[in-house]
Amino acid sequence: MASAGLIGTWLAAGLTLCIFSFLYRDNPFYKFAEHLYVGVSAGYWACLEYHNVFRPNLWDPLVRGDLILLIPFALGLLLFSRFTNKLFWLSRWAMALIIGIFAGIAIIGYGTGDLILQIHANLLPLWTGNWLESMNNFLLTIGVITGLIYFFFSKEHKGAVGSGARIGIWFLMISFGASFGYTVMSRMSLLIGRVYFLLGEWLHLIQ
Amino acid sequence: MKDRILKILESLEKLDRRIIFIFIAGAVALPLIFPMNIDFSVTPPVQSFYDSIQSLPEGAKVLLSCDYDPGSMPELWPMNLAAMRQLCQKNLKIISIQLWATGSPLAEAAFNQVAVGEFNKEYGVDFVNLGFKEGREVVMVSLGNNIPSTFPTDYHGNKVEDLPIMEGVKNYDDLAMIINISGGLPGTKEWILQVVTRFHIKLASGCTAVSAPEFYPYLQSGQLSGLLGGMKGAAEYEKLVGKIGLGRRGMDSQSISHLVIFVFILIGNIAYFSTRKKKKRE
Numbered sequence A: 001m002a003s004a005g006l007i008g009t010w011l012a013a014g015l016t017l018c019i020f021s022f023l024y025r026d027n028p029f030y031k032f033a034e035h036l037y038v039g040v041s042a043g044y045w046a047c048l049e050y051h052n053v054f055r056p057n058l059w060d061p062l063v064r065g066d067l068i069l070l071i072p073f074a075l076g077l078l079l080f081s082r083f084t085n086k087l088f089w090l091s092r093w094a095m096a097l098i099i100g101i102f103a104g105i106a107i108i109g110y111g112t113g114d115l116i117l118q119i120h121a122n123l124l125p126l127w128t129g130n131w132l133e134s135m136n137n138f139l140l141t142i143g144v145i146t147g148l149i150y151f152f153f154s155k156e157h158k159g160a161v162g163s164g165a166r167i168g169i170w171f172l173m174i175s176f177g178a179s180f181g182y183t184v185m186s187r188m189s190l191l192i193g194r195v196y197f198l199l200g201e202w203l204h205l206i207q
Numbered sequence B: 001m002k003d004r005i006l007k008i009l010e011s012l013e014k015l016d017r018r019i020i021f022i023f024i025a026g027a028v029a030l031p032l033i034f035p036m037n038i039d040f041s042v043t044p045p046v047q048s049f050y051d052s053i054q055s056l057p058e059g060a061k062v063l064l065s066c067d068y069d070p071g072s073m074p075e076l077w078p079m080n081l082a083a084m085r086q087l088c089q090k091n092l093k094i095i096s097i098q099l100w101a102t103g104s105p106l107a108e109a110a111f112n113q114v115a116v117g118e119f120n121k122e123y124g125v126d127f128v129n130l131g132f133k134e135g136r137e138v139v140m141v142s143l144g145n146n147i148p149s150t151f152p153t154d155y156h157g158n159k160v161e162d163l164p165i166m167e168g169v170k171n172y173d174d175l176a177m178i179i180n181i182s183g184g185l186p187g188t189k190e191w192i193l194q195v196v197t198r199f200h201i202k203l204a205s206g207c208t209a210v211s212a213p214e215f216y217p218y219l220q221s222g223q224l225s226g227l228l229g230g231m232k233g234a235a236e237y238e239k240l241v242g243k244i245g246l247g248r249r250g251m252d253s254q255s256i257s258h259l260v261i262f263v264f265i266l267i268g269n270i271a272y273f274s275t276r277k278k279k280k281r282e
Helices: A002-023 A029-063 A067-083 A088-122 A129-151 A157-200 B001-015 B019-031 B046-055 B070-089 B103-116 B137-145 B188-199 B212-220 B230-240 B246-281
Strands: B061-067 B093-098 B127-132 B177-182 B202-207 B227-229
Touching: A002 A029, A002 A157, A029 A067, A029 B127, A067 B137, A067 B230, A088 B137, A088 B188, A088 B212, A129 A157, A157 B019, A157 B070, A157 B212, A157 B230, A157 B246, B019 B177, B019 B246, B046 B177, B046 B202, B046 B212, B046 B227, B046 B230, B061 B070, B061 B103, B070 B103, B070 B177, B070 B202, B070 B230, B070 B246, B093 B103, B093 B212, B103 B127, B137 B188, B137 B230, B177 B188, B188 B202, B188 B212, B202 B212, B202 B230, B212 B227, B227 B230, B230 B246
Parallel strands: B061 B093, B061 B177, B093 B127, B177 B202, B202 B227
Antiparallel strands: none
16 A cells, blocks of 8 residues: 555656656657646546446436436437537537526526626725725725726727726736736645645655 | 946846746745745635634534645645634534535545544544535535435435434525635636525635635625635635644745746846847947
8 A cells, every 4th residue: 555655656756747847848758748647637537427427417317217317318418419410400409408507597696696796895985984994995996987987988088088998907907917916826836736745745855 | 337237137138938947946945845934924814714614603514615626736725624624623514515526536535634534523424525516506506405415425325315414404504604615617706606695605715826816806795704815825724723734834935936036027127128228229
């Protein structure tokens, strides 16, 4: 058992180094690790979908006599008609059902959870009795209004509308900068995770 | 002298990216080997996350949705462990589900390490792993109608209705709150839109840093009761829970590597603006 863990660690370390070798330049080691990853992932997903989705959700209940499941089974089979030129249109029935259900669920969620509640959350008092809080509310309100002006294209961005749109761009740029900062942090975290594994679990340099 | 400086700046503009990689590698690796323990404070979103769990009564049942994969483990695994630790410390019952198929073995490993290994909790009584279910938002809504019919069996194939922890659990009304460890889609945004508003249940989220800015508006509107953003959020949370993990250990590397990136951006801009005049003259 311990030796299996050791082999796993060495294998993971070797593959990590193969991927990192791309930082120098493209090479066969990187290509090998990349292809291996794609192949293993595809196999893993196929098994997972069969054991976790197809069998417990469809096949097993169907065998037990839950015949209503023949309808989703037939719709699922229709999806495979995309592989034939003559019958590919049949897959549209199943696709229409999937898109219809997901669109219906998403519209309710976005309408109530996003649109209404986010508008409500932006209706803030500009003076709360606390300077810092008032400043925050003021900035948020200005940011929302000028951001909306920037995306208002029915009127040319000149005069007062143009000034508002320019301020809106500043708010957008600051938010993009903050998002990019978070993205850098996220990517560095992934690197830290791998380096922590290499130095800790593989080389035992970290206590 | 001025020409010499310009020449150096020109050469810096053409600096090979691999040299920058070496600096970044050093900035990440050295603080891990030689920790500096740079101090940091706990931010309000993380404090809210901690407080929202702390305020629950002992024995309350919490839904822990582990929606992530090994690709985002460095950020989300420390949060997952720390959240389980706090839930176990408070003697809360954990019902875990996964909307990402790759999240199931990770949730299982986290339970083995924390709930069983550290707190000696009993499977089926103190915690349960219901496993993965395909269907994304449909599963979220379906849980609001009937949890046992959405997940008839758990990760190990046991009948959910036979497990003591599931006694009296029909839908979201029987749960105290939801904790979502989110690596992307489906994740926190879908939980907010489909469940929080519709079923009026409290949600706290731990997410990758890349998606954290998207969720701050929901924190401000009260739709989220707490937010852990990336490794920094995990580190702050570990500090509150009282056990150091990868989040805290990675913070020195995070700080130093950010400093290195900042210095390179600064040098790049100085080199660009200094040599621009000369290039225009030529």
